[in-house]
Amino acid sequence: MAEPRRPWWDIMLQEQFIRTERFLYVLVAALILVATGVVIFDGAYSLWNVFREHDFTYGILKVMDRFLLALMFLEILHTVQIVFGEEHHLACVEPFLMVGIIASVRRLLILSFEISHAGEVPLEKLRYYLFEMLIIGVLIFLLVVAVIFLRRSRRERRA
Helix, strand or coil: CCCCCCCHHHHHHHHHHHHHHHHHHHHHHHHHHHHHHHHHHHHHHHHHCHHHCCCHHHHHHHHHHHHHHHHHHHHHHHHHHHHHCCCCCCCCHHHHHHHHHHHHHHHHHHHHHHHHCCCCCCHHHHHHHHHHHHHHHHHHHHHHHHHHHHHHHHHHHHC
16 A cells, blocks of 8 residues: 655655754754863863862862763763764663763762751751652662663664
């Protein structure tokens, strides 16, 4: 059974949509590159000034925060690059999982910094902090398991 012919305007609209989508992906990729450069520069500057900080731990956390944010940007950029490739259906999932892992680790670091430098923390607030840390820890574990299963399934399909 032959497929029905699509009208010329439908084909033209679809091609225009694809061109617009590609242009927007390129624009987003360029802006992510600029943002990544700025964040890396700020992280390097923070690393250079880490010993001048009043609180050394805060300085190190600031450096880690900048570089983990840069890693998130790079993983998102990698995802945009995959979209331009041929096999972007299942391969596109892994970079998002990596971004989730990096973002979760980043939040965990910030939470632990807040707890350790908050001074006298009320017991109720400490419970919320610890509960959030537990949830984030479980989330990190599940994301890592998802990456392992994804890679394993990809390897089995190739074999």
